[in-house]
Amino acid sequence: MSVRERGEGGRRTGVDAPDWWIYRGTGREIHDIDLAELLPPPPPWRDFQGGPLPENDVPRKDDGEADRRLGPEINLAESDVDEHELDVVNAALYLRRPLLLTGKPGVGKSSLAWRVARELRLGRVLRWSITSRTTLNSGLFDYDAIGRVQAAAGRAQSGSSEETSIGEFVRLGPLGTAFLPGKLPRVVLIDELDKSESDLPNDLLSIFEDGEFVIPELARVRNQTREVTVHTNDPNGTATVVDGRVGCRAFPIVVMTSNGEREFPPAFLRRVLQLEIKDPTVEQLAAMVANHLLDAKGEHRERLVREFIEKSRAEGGLPADRLLDAVYLATSGAYQPDDAAWQRLLDALWRRLNVDQ
Numbered sequence: 001m002s003v004r005e006r007g008e009g010g011r012r013t014g015v016d017a018p019d020w021w022i023y024r025g026t027g028r029e030i031h032d033i034d035l036a037e038l039l040p041p042p043p044p045w046r047d048f049q050g051g052p053l054p055e056n057d058v059p060r061k062d063d064g065e066a067d068r069r070l071g072p073e074i075n076l077a078e079s080d081v082d083e084h085e086l087d088v089v090n091a092a093l094y095l096r097r098p099l100l101l102t103g104k105p106g107v108g109k110s111s112l113a114w115r116v117a118r119e120l121r122l123g124r125v126l127r128w129s130i131t132s133r134t135t136l137n138s139g140l141f142d143y144d145a146i147g148r149v150q151a152a153a154g155r156a157q158s159g160s161s162e163e164t165s166i167g168e169f170v171r172l173g174p175l176g177t178a179f180l181p182g183k184l185p186r187v188v189l190i191d192e193l194d195k196s197e198s199d200l201p202n203d204l205l206s207i208f209e210d211g212e213f214v215i216p217e218l219a220r221v222r223n224q225t226r227e228v229t230v231h232t233n234d235p236n237g238t239a240t241v242v243d244g245r246v247g248c249r250a251f252p253i254v255v256m257t258s259n260g261e262r263e264f265p266p267a268f269l270r271r272v273l274q275l276e277i278k279d280p281t282v283e284q285l286a287a288m289v290a291n292h293l294l295d296a297k298g299e300h301r302e303r304l305v306r307e308f309i310e311k312s313r314a315e316g317g318l319p320a321d322r323l324l325d326a327v328y329l330a331t332s333g334a335y336q337p338d339d340a341a342w343q344r345l346l347d348a349l350w351r352r353l354n355v356d357q
Contacts, residue, residue: 001163006097006137007039007350010309011015012066012292014243016298017078017086017160019075020094020260021086021090021091021118021123022035022038022039022090022093022120023090023116023120023287024081024086024119025076025079025081025085025086025119026074026076026077026081026115026116026121027070027074027114027118027331028076028119029075029118029119029315030119030120030121031121034185034205035120035121035122036183036184037252039093040094041330042095042096042251043095043096044233046095046096046097046251047112048211048212048247048248048249048250049182049247050176050179050211050212050247050248050249051084051181051242051247051249051251052181052240052242053181053182053183053198053208053249054180054181054182054240057182057184058123058124058209059121059122059123059124059184060124060126060186060234060237061123062117062118062123062125062276063124063235064303065114065124066114066117066118066125068146068294069111069114069117070111070114070115071288071290071291071292071293072291072292072293073290073291073292073293075286075287075290075291076283076287076288076291076292077283077287079211079265080281080283085112085275085277086278087238088274088275089112089116089275092253092273093253093275095249095273097113097271097272098195098208098254098255098256098271098272098273099197099253099254099256099260099272099273099274099275100193100256100269100272100273100274100275100334101255101256101257101258101275101276101277101280102257102259102274102275102276102277103259103260103276103277104259104260104279105259105319105321106173106317106318106319106320106321107277107278107279107280107317107320108277108280109257109277110189110191110255110257112255112277113125113127113187113188113189113253113255114187116187116253116255117187117253121256122184122185122186122253122357123186124234125188125189126174126175126177126178126186126187126188126189126233126234126344127174127188127189127191128174128175128188128190128191129190129191129192130191130192130193130195130196130200131187131195132195132196132197132199133197133198134195134196134200135203136160136175136200136203136204136206138173138205139173139174139175139176139190140168140173140175140176140207140213140246141170141171141173141176141215141230143169143170143208143215143332144169144171145168145169145216145217148164148169151168151169152162155346155352158348159235163252165225165228165229166217166218166221166225166228167228167230167231167241168219168231170215170230170231170241171230171231171233172217172230172231172233172234172239173192174188174233174244175188176206176213176232176233176246177233177234177237178248178252178254178300179207179212179246179247179248179252180213180232180239180246180248180340181198181247181248181249181250181285182248182249182250183249183250184190184250184279184306185248185251185252186252186253187215187252187255188252188253188254189255189256189257190204190255190256190257191257192253192258192259193256193257193258193264194258194259194260194261194262194264195261201264201265201268202265202267202268204269205267205271208271208272209271210261211247211248211249211251212245212246212247212248213245213246214245214246214290215230215241215244216244217234217244218230218241218243218244219243219244219245220244221244222243222244226242226243227240227241227242228240228241228244229241232281232299248267256272263273265312271293276300279312279317280307280320281311282305282355285305285309285323286301286305286307287304287329288320288323289305289323289324291299292324294324294327294328294331298326299325300330300331300335304326304330307346308323308326309321310352311346311350312350315350315351318350322349322350324350326346326349326350329344329345329349332346349355
């Protein structure tokens with residue numbers, strides 16, 4: 001491991017990083033590595049052998065969400081990334097364990113999923129947004145039984161003897177798609193897990209530990225049809241499911257977020273790695289603005305970043321994207337130094353939000 005100095009707040013002041021780090025936290029693509037070769041083998045207790053691997057085993061192309069989340073440019077330096085965050089994320093990569101991110105609303109918890117995916121060239125992030133009505137099955141797959149009955153009725157009415165494959169009525173959810181076999185892991189974001197019913201965290205343990213799940217409707221027909229092509233959560237995506245079982249080869253990079261509104265069961269916490277995302281620093285906020293190509297000349301950035309941090313501290317925390325809103329308006333001509341109208345606009349933009357908004 002390389003020797004490095006530790007700065008204030010656990011940030012690096014030296015130029016060297018530990019040799020074991022793969023993820024560096026900037027979101028800048030690493031072009032000279034093959035993650036499948038760079039990652040060491042998983043621990044024996046986290047080694048999954050799902051299959052078969054698809055013929056076209058390449059990452060799904062990002063649909064532009066990474067640019068919307070992170071910006072088209074990368075201006076964050078490695079020295080500005082929290083060292084503890086890098087330790088924990090890299091530990092999750094090595095151990096094939098899910099991550100549970102906690103922190104105030106708007107501090108950038110969910111954006112970590114896109115930074116990991118972009119930096120390690122893992123393609124499109126799968127996102128599963130949690131509500132109070134969410135169940136495990138809704139994240140794994142959906143079987144359209146009514147649609148299948150209607151299709152059968154339509155065939156009978158038309159006199160057609162050609163039966164529609166059952167796979168046409170099965171669509172994998174974001175979590176189910178993440179567990180499809182592949183040599184590289186998918187990144188899946190389970191957003192706002194603390195909004196779920198109390199059973200969901202414990203229900204997740206089964207797939208986190210087994211690395212696989214069964215689609216009963218396909219398992220029932222495996223004697224007649226072993227291989228079934230189903231739809232996935234990717235746009236126009238399909239996958240082959242054998243014997244009704246979906247099992248991963250590379251355990252997905254699971255990023256779960258929580259605003260700290262509830263406690264999770266001890267059994268769940270023992271099987272994940274926890275990371276608290278802190279409020280962004282001045283350097284991180286300035287880089288975020290620059291990433292989105294806002295205030296390219298820096299005319300308003302410095303002053304607005306300082307004002308935003310002061311306001312955020314006074315209000316007990318503000319979503320970082322409200323800074324982007326302010327800088328965009330400022331660069332559009334709304335900014336007038338010390339103008340009362342501009343200050344009223346800032347007050348409207350930077351009003352404290354409730355944690356459930």
